[in-house]
Amino acid sequence: MSTLVDDILKSTTTTDPLKYTAKDFQSDQDVRWCPGCGDYSILAQTERVMPDLGIPRHKMAFISGIGCSSRFPYYVNTYGFHGIHGRATAIASGLKLARPDLSVWVVTGDGDGMSIGGNHFIHLLRRNLDINVLLFNNQIYGLTKGQYSPTSEVGKVTKSTPYGSIDYPFNPASLALGASATFVARALDRDPKHMQSIIKRAVQHKGTSFIEIYQNCNIFNDGAFFQFTEKETKDENVVFLEHGKPLVFGKEKDKGIRLNGFSPEVVSLKDGKYSVNDLLVHNEKDTTLSFILADMTHKPDVPRPVGIFLAIERPVYEDEMERQISFAKQKRGEGDMGKLLNSGNTWIVE
Amino acid sequence: MAEKRVESLEEVTIRFAGDSGDGMQLAGTQFTNTTAILGNDLSTLPDYPAEIRAPAGTLFGVSGFQIHFGSTEINTPGDQCDVLVAMNPAALKVNLINLVDGGSIIANTDGFNDKNLKLAGYAQNPLHDGSLDKYRLYEVDISRLTALALQDMNISSKLIDRSKNFFALGMMYWIYNRPLDSTIEWIGHKFKDKPDIKEANLRVLKAGWNFGETTEIFAVRYEVGPAKLAPGKYRNITGNQALAWGLMAAAKKANLDLFLGSYPITPASDVLHELSLYKNYGVKTFQAEDEIAGVSSAIGASFGGALGVTTTSGPGVALKTEAIGLAVMVELPLVICNVQRGGPSTGLPTKTEQADLLQAVYGRNGEAPVPVIAASTPSDCFDAAFEASRIALKYMTPVILLSDGYLGNGSEPWLIPDYSKLPDISPKFRTDPAGFQPYLRDETTLARPWAIPGTPGLEHRIGGLEKQDITGNVSYDPQNHDHMIRLRAEKIERIADDIPLATVEGDAEGEILVVGWGGTYGSIKNAVVRQRQKGHSVSHLHLRYLNPLPRNVGEILYKFKKILVPEINLGQLVKILRSKYLVPAIGFNRVRGLPFKSVEIESEIEKMLKGKK
Numbered sequence: 001m002s003t004l005v006d007d008i009l010k011s012t013t014t015t016d017p018l019k020y021t022a023k024d025f026q027s028d029q030d031v032r033w034c035p036g037c038g039d040y041s042i043l044a045q046t047e048r049v050m051p052d053l054g055i056p057r058h059k060m061a062f063i064s065g066i067g068c069s070s071r072f073p074y075y076v077n078t079y080g081f082h083g084i085h086g087r088a089t090a091i092a093s094g095l096k097l098a099r100p101d102l103s104v105w106v107v108t109g110d111g112d113g114m115s116i117g118g119n120h121f122i123h124l125l126r127r128n129l130d131i132n133v134l135l136f137n138n139q140i141y142g143l144t145k146g147q148y149s150p151t152s153e154v155g156k157v158t159k160s161t162p163y164g165s166i167d168y169p170f171n172p173a174s175l176a177l178g179a180s181a182t183f184v185a186r187a188l189d190r191d192p193k194h195m196q197s198i199i200k201r202a203v204q205h206k207g208t209s210f211i212e213i214y215q216n217c218n219i220f221n222d223g224a225f226f227q228f229t230e231k232e233t234k235d236e237n238v239v240f241l242e243h244g245k246p247l248v249f250g251k252e253k254d255k256g257i258r259l260n261g262f263s264p265e266v267v268s269l270k271d272g273k274y275s276v277n278d279l280l281v282h283n284e285k286d287t288t289l290s291f292i293l294a295d296m297t298h299k300p301d302v303p304r305p306v307g308i309f310l311a312i313e314r315p316v317y318e319d320e321m322e323r324q325i326s327f328a329k330q331k332r333g334e335g336d337m338g339k340l341l342n343s344g345n346t347w348i349v350e
Numbered sequence: 351m352a353e354k355r356v357e358s359l360e361e362v363t364i365r366f367a368g369d370s371g372d373g374m375q376l377a378g379t380q381f382t383n384t385t386a387i388l389g390n391d392l393s394t395l396p397d398y399p400a401e402i403r404a405p406a407g408t409l410f411g412v413s414g415f416q417i418h419f420g421s422t423e424i425n426t427p428g429d430q431c432d433v434l435v436a437m438n439p440a441a442l443k444v445n446l447i448n449l450v451d452g453g454s455i456i457a458n459t460d461g462f463n464d465k466n467l468k469l470a471g472y473a474q475n476p477l478h479d480g481s482l483d484k485y486r487l488y489e490v491d492i493s494r495l496t497a498l499a500l501q502d503m504n505i506s507s508k509l510i511d512r513s514k515n516f517f518a519l520g521m522m523y524w525i526y527n528r529p530l531d532s533t534i535e536w537i538g539h540k541f542k543d544k545p546d547i548k549e550a551n552l553r554v555l556k557a558g559w560n561f562g563e564t565t566e567i568f569a570v571r572y573e574v575g576p577a578k579l580a581p582g583k584y585r586n587i588t589g590n591q592a593l594a595w596g597l598m599a600a601a602k603k604a605n606l607d608l609f610l611g612s613y614p615i616t617p618a619s620d621v622l623h624e625l626s627l628y629k630n631y632g633v634k635t636f637q638a639e640d641e642i643a644g645v646s647s648a649i650g651a652s653f654g655g656a657l658g659v660t661t662t663s664g665p666g667v668a669l670k671t672e673a674i675g676l677a678v679m680v681e682l683p684l685v686i687c688n689v690q691r692g693g694p695s696t697g698l699p700t701k702t703e704q705a706d707l708l709q710a711v712y713g714r715n716g717e718a719p720v721p722v723i724a725a726s727t728p729s730d731c732f733d734a735a736f737e738a739s740r741i742a743l744k745y746m747t748p749v750i751l752l753s754d755g756y757l758g759n760g761s762e763p764w765l766i767p768d769y770s771k772l773p774d775i776s777p778k779f780r781t782d783p784a785g786f787q788p789y790l791r792d793e794t795t796l797a798r799p800w801a802i803p804g805t806p807g808l809e810h811r812i813g814g815l816e817k818q819d820i821t822g823n824v825s826y827d828p829q830n831h832d833h834m835i836r837l838r839a840e841k842i843e844r845i846a847d848d849i850p851l852a853t854v855e856g857d858a859e860g861e862i863l864v865v866g867w868g869g870t871y872g873s874i875k876n877a878v879v880r881q882r883q884k885g886h887s888v889s890h891l892h893l894r895y896l897n898p899l900p901r902n903v904g905e906i907l908y909k910f911k912k913i914l915v916p917e918i919n920l921g922q923l924v925k926i927l928r929s930k931y932l933v934p935a936i937g938f939n940r941v942r943g944l945p946f947k948s949v950e951i952e953s954e955i956e957k958m959l960k961g962k963k
Contacts, residue, residue, distance in 0.1 A: 003632065004605045005655040005802060008779055012806050027811070029823065058806045063650070066814075074811050074824065079803035081653055082813025083646070084676050090611075090643035094650025094658065095803070097634055098609050102654065102803050120646075123639040321634060328629035335631025337602045338769035341595065345387050345532060346585045346766065349576070 009101065012058075020051035027077040038189035038215035039068060042136060043075055045195045050076075053103075053203055060103045063092040065112040068143050069136035069215075072107040086117025089124040089133070096129045100318040103203070106133045110151040111141050114170050118150070122179035127317040128207040134199075135172055135210065138217035139224050146220035158220075172212040173294040173309055177287075183209035184290065184309040189216055190229035194240070194306070201308060207316050228304050241293065241307030246279035249303050256280075257302065264296055266303070284311045354563075355570045356527070361420025362574060363428030364522065366515075367445045368437030368461075370413040371403045373515035378415025380519055380533045385419045386586035386763050387532055389576030392419035393728075393872060395427035395945065396759040400616065400699045407469035412444040421575040425872030427760060429947035435518050437461050437492070439470035454486040456521070458514070460493030488567055492517050499557035500550050509547065513554040520558020527573050530559060580765055587764040589728035589757035590617075593661075593687060594624035596735025598631055601657045603736075604743055604775045609656040610635045611647035613666065616699040617755040618689035621661040641669035645686065649673060652682040653812075655779065655802035657739060661687040664706045665696065667750075671714055674748050678718040678838065680812040681789075681798045683742035683749075683777075687735070690754040690868075692943045701943025702755035704868050705919035710750040711897045711926065717835045719842040721745070722897040724752040726871035729764035731757060734894065740775045741845060746797040752896070754918075756945050757869045783807030788822035795848075796841035798822075846898040852906060856882055856889030859909035862958055865935065866916055867893040867923050870946055874916060877951035888955055893923070904931045912958055914938055916951050936963060 002010075025047040033039045050060075060078035064070035066085035073080030079102075083091045088106045096104045106124075113121050113135045124131065140158070141147040147160040151172065156165040176184045183205040187195040195213065202209035214225040227233045239249040239257060247257035248269070256279040258267045267274040283289055290310035296302045329335075364381070366374045375396055382394050397414040404411030418428035433454045436442040438461035449455065462475055476482055477489060496514040497507075516537075523530055533555060541548035562568055587595075601608035612622045614637070626635045634656070638644040645660040652658035660670065667674075667688050677684045690706045692698025710722045721741050725734035731753055738751040780786060780799035788810045789798050801808040810822065818825035819833055854863070856878060866874045871892050878890040891906055893899065907913055907927065913935035915924040921937035928935055938954045940946065957963045 003607055003655075004776060004779055005607070005804075008655075008781060008802065009804055012781075012804065014806075029811075056806070058809055059804055061653075061803045073813070078809050080809075080811035080813075081650070081680070082811065082815065083649075084672055084814055087642060087646040087673065090638065090646035091650035091653070093638075093643070094609065094611055094636065094647030094652075095654045096650075097636055097647070098607060098651035098656040098658075099654035099803065119639055120643050123643070325629045325632075325634070332630045335628055335633075337599050337631065340628075340631070341599075341766050341769055342583065342585075344585055345383055346583050347387050347389055348583050349389060349579045349581050 005099070018054065018056060020057065022047040022051060024057065025050045025077050027075055029074045031075050032071065033068060034219050036218040037068070038138065038217070039072070039136060041189045041192060042134065042195070042213055042215060043072065045192050046134070046199060047076065049196050049199045052200065055103045059101065060105065061095060062105045062107055063088045063095065064107040065117055066143070067109040067112045069107055069109040070112060086112055086115070087120060088112070089117060089120040092131050093124060093127070093129055096131055097318050097321060100322065104131045106131055108133065108135050110135065110137045110139060110149045110172070114150040114172060114175070122175070125176055125179040125181040125208050125210065128182055128314050129317045130206055131208050132202050133208060133210045135212045136215040137172060137212050138215045138221055140217050140221035142217050142220055169298070171294060171297040173297060174291070176210045177290055177294055177310060181210050181310065182207040182314050183311050184294070185209070185211045186306045186309070187211055187213045188225070188229050188306060189213060198308065201311070205311060207314060228306070237303050238306050239303040241282045241284070241305055241309065243282055243284045243308065246276050246281050248276065248279065259292070262292060264292060264302055266301065284308050287312065354568070356573055357570050358573050358575070359420070360422050360574070361418065361424065362433065362526070362572065363416060363418040363431040364433045364435070365414055365416040365431035365445055365448060366435045366518065367412055367414040367441035368515070369406050369441070370399055370401065370411050371406065372413065372437050373512065374413045374415050374437070377515040377519040378417060380536065381522060381528070382417050382761055383586055384523065384528045384532045385417065386584070388528060390419040390421065390574055391424040391577035391579060391763055392417060392586070392761070393424050393427045394418070394761045395756060397944070398700050407438055407440055407466040409440045409444055409470060412441050414441070414445055419574060421577050423577065424762070425875050426945065426948060429949050435522065437514070437518070438466045439472050439476065440466065442476060443470045443472070449485060451484055452486070454488060455482060456488045456490060456518070458492035458518070459489045460491045490521070490561070490567065495557060495561060496554050499553050503546070503550060505546055505550055509550060513550050516551050516555040517558035517561070520555040521562050524559045524562025525568060525571055527571055530555060579763065582765045584763045584765055586761050587729050588620070588759060588761040589725065589731040589753055590620035590689065590759065591624050592729050592731035592764065593725070593735045593751070593753055593758070594621045596732035597625070597657075597659055597685065597739060598628060598633060599732070599769065599772060600736045600739030600775060601632070603772050604657060604739065604777060606777070607656045608633045608659065609648060609651035610659045610661065611638050611644040611651065612636070612661045613638050613641045613644045615641070615663045615666050617691055617758045618661045618663045618666070618687065620758065621687065621689070641666040642673060645670040645673040645684070648684055649677050649680070649682060652684055653803070655800070657683065657685070657743065659685045659687065661689070663689050663691045664693050664709065667706065667709060674720065675714045675716060675718045676814045677748035678714070678720060679814050679817070681746045683746055685735070685738050685742050685749050685751060687751045687753065689758040690752060698943040700755065702869065702945060703918050703941060703943060704754060704870070705922065705941065706752065707867070707896060707919065707922040708925070710752055717839065719839050720897065721747060721749045721842055721845055722752065723749065724868040724894060724896055725757055726868060726892055726894065728757050728760045728762050732764070732767070736772065743775055743777045744797065744848070745795055745841060745845060746800060747842065752868055754869045779805070780808060781805055787820045788812060789817055790820050791837075796837065796844060843898050846901050849895050849900060851902045852891060852893060852900040854889045854891050854906055857887065858889070858906070860887035860889055861910065862888045862912045862914055862955060863891055863907065863910035864888060864914045864916065864951070864955065865891045865893065865923065865927065867896060870916055870918065873946040873948045874951055876948035877955060880948070880952060881955050886955070886959055896923070899930070907931050907933050907935070912936070914954060914958055916946055916954070918946065
């Protein structure tokens with residue numbers, strides 16, 4: 001039996017080719033982030049990618065929690081839901097289960113997603129619903145005006161940590177991998193092209209895709225990622241992960257990452273001791289390798305890995321749910337409420 | 351074989367009691383099903399500890415199941431029991447207080463060993479010290495007789511011991527003249543893949559019956575004829591099952607998928623279990639990682655055009671509170687079912703209580719009005735769930751449905767409704783982009799349009815920040831906030847025009863009006879009916895709609911000299927009535943984790959009649 005929702009979907013399906021530009025995805029609302037905020041770049045890259053996704057605007061829904069990043073849905077001209085703190089992943093899960101036909105996105109931050117919403121975050125990843133999660137990591141609470149976050153570094157001095165933070169930070173990529181995520185990536189607010197390519201891959205991924213985006217909060221944590229994002233320092237401090245390619249970095253492409261046992265170490269390609277052939281070759285299908293690479297995040301003496309850590313296939317939750325429903329319908333027939341009420345042990349009173 | 355006398359009874363209350371691992375709930379449920387099929391009216395009360403298998407023989411490990419059945423109208427599980435089946439001394443000790451003077455005890459003598467006597471705190475065996483003289487005591491060595499029935503089967507002694515509940519059941523079937531068929535069929539189905547257990551249980555069940563037939567102990571058997579219920583087709587149903595089916599029926603009549611986001615919690619988990627069975631009815635159940643995710647996922651599903659539901663108990667509602675406020679703000683349909691249990695905190699998970707009324711009506715930050723509906727009997731959970739869904743869909747609002755542990759686990763015969771006659775409650779999704787505004791309201795209901803993702807041209811954003819009237823854009827304007835607060839309140843208040851007026855059972859005016867809500871319906875009804883039979887001027891008002899209250903509640907209250915409000919809390923409805931109607935209503939409150947006894951309510955009424963209250 002078709003529901004009212006089915007009827008709407010049937011009556012509004014068109015085969016017209018989609019002719020969008022980035023502008024079509026901008027809502028009529030004024031964007032209210034602080035001037036210079038990294039969020040602007042993420043919004044722009046997302047809007048630039050959207051016309052190429054082949055998804056009608058009305059089939060997209062952006063769900064967010066609370067925080068600066070969570071204002072995102074107001075600014076994109078799709079369906080949007082600005083939820084409550086930490087629960088975007090849970091709201092999005094319900095939406096996706098009710099409506100697997102939709103392209104569902106979650107926009108969250110390091111406070112919203114890693115702290116108050118940490119539980120929902122890991123459970124979304126293990127279930128592997130086909131949802132795209134963009135986590136804006138600025139290592140600070142912005143909207144509440146500058147307290148340390150679960151990704152802030154030890155020693156961080158903020159309003160709530162005048163003597164420095166004693167919390168050891170989460171590494172979102174490692175947390176995601178530990179929660180059995182099937183797609184884990186990292187992008188930089190100041191590298192638009194790279195971010196666009198990562199977002200495209202994330203959308204194509206069937207299952208939960210998680211992108212941690214380093215985002216500068218120029219008001220409360222300015223420059224937190226400058227060593228990874230600025231021209232002067234980026235090349236020496238970042239290694240881009242590319243599937244099937246050796247891990248080479250440095251301005252002169254003269255350094256690489258080699259595995260010493262299970263530990264990645266930096267080697268020079270100049271001194272003749274090692275060549276590209278000795279380097280670690282990235283394989284985004286290798287779960288074990290993904291843990292090693294993500295673990296480089298908090299290690300000194302190795303560059304920060306950026307790119308796709310892992311992209312593997314695993315059954316998708318809503319598909320499995322639909323499979324069980326069809327199986328039940330096949331086995332027991334379409335449910336008949338009238339019959340159900342009259343089933344079991346009944347008796348007649350004359 | 352001695353000829354047994356058969357006596358006819360109008361009604362009887364039996365309590366099965368034993369260790370929580372003794373299968374008393376199972377025996378009670380089987381006895382209930384068989385009794386229902388025989389056409390008795392009935393009401394049941396499972397009464398068990400929170401521990402799954404509490405240490406054997408202890409007082410806190412006692413699990414009981416009470417069934418009250420008869421050929422007359424039965425409204426409660428019985429104030430006291432007439433027959434107590436006690437599998438061990440602890441079961442006797444805990445439940446003796448519930449046994450009427452002169453009532454019968456059927457004791458499993460094998461359970462009364464030194465160890466168990468000591469665990470129950472008996473210095474000497476109560477079966478032999480004369481302390482039970484005012485009761486009729488039947489001593490049956492159930493454990494030994496069970497073992498005897500299975501002696502040529504090669505099964506473990508543990509398995510043998512586990513079958514003894516079927517001996518007790520078979521014996522009770524014989525005493526109350528009930529056929530074994532239904533239980534035989536159930537055993538056959540339940541243990542179809544475990545032939546040993548199936549065979550053992552069948553043998554023991556029959557051995558229990560045969561024991562009744564042949565023993566000299568029982569001289570009398572009893573007959574309880576069918577009740578004169580309204581004509582029609584009946585089945586027995588628990589509150590939790592009725593609630594689940596009510597939600598399913600509502601979703602079907604709304605042409606929507608039912609989405610349940612839930613987290614296991616006693617005593618509401620059975621609703622989740624029940625709904626999980628019906629995937630072929632378009633029911634999607636999602637066991638979330640916690641209570642908050644349960645309600646949040648339901649809100650997400652409602653955003654997508656499903657009937658979003660979350661089921662829980664009081665502690666779960668506490669966790670869901672913020673999300674319920676979100677649903678108030680984004681004005682999406684949502685049904686929150688609270689099968690109340692003893693609180694506060696973890697409280698008494700397996701016991702009943704009515705102490706979440708104020709939480710339901712007022713328990714949110716900000717001005718967050720939510721309609722509240724309460725079921726009054728187990729089968730009424732069906733209608734209440736249907737009604738809660740209807741209101742949620744029509745008014746685009748979260749609705750709280752209150753049930754309780756007694757209603758949820760209790761059961762009664764249910765006149766099966768004609769499904770085809772249930773009203774169509776389909777919502778109208780907005781599809782026309784012309785003039786669409788997310789918060790442009792229906793003039794009558796004040797509901798905003800439901801525009802689901804996937805509809806071209808209706809792309810819009812909703813959220814928990816205050817909305818500008820009509821456009822739904824974020825607004826911090828002071829006047830707008832005040833206006834929206836009042837609009838949301840007005841929307842809920844207008845529901846009062848769309849619900850039936852409250853009706854009084856008994857005279858429309860008089861000395862005393864007893865006002866109740868929820869699961870106390872049967873106890874209050876019994877008390878009031880008996881007082882009226884004694885010629886007293888007492889009437890009963892039972893409220894299904896707690897927010898908004900029906901338009902005529904004030905009018906009704908003002909026609910009585912005194913108002914008594916029995917509640918299983920410290921006075922919550924009474925607070926609402928006093929503040930809203932300025933009436934000197936008086937509460938009668940007992941918070942023991944158990945339903946009221948009708949006699950206690952009667953005695954309060956009598957005190958009031960005598961002017962002592």
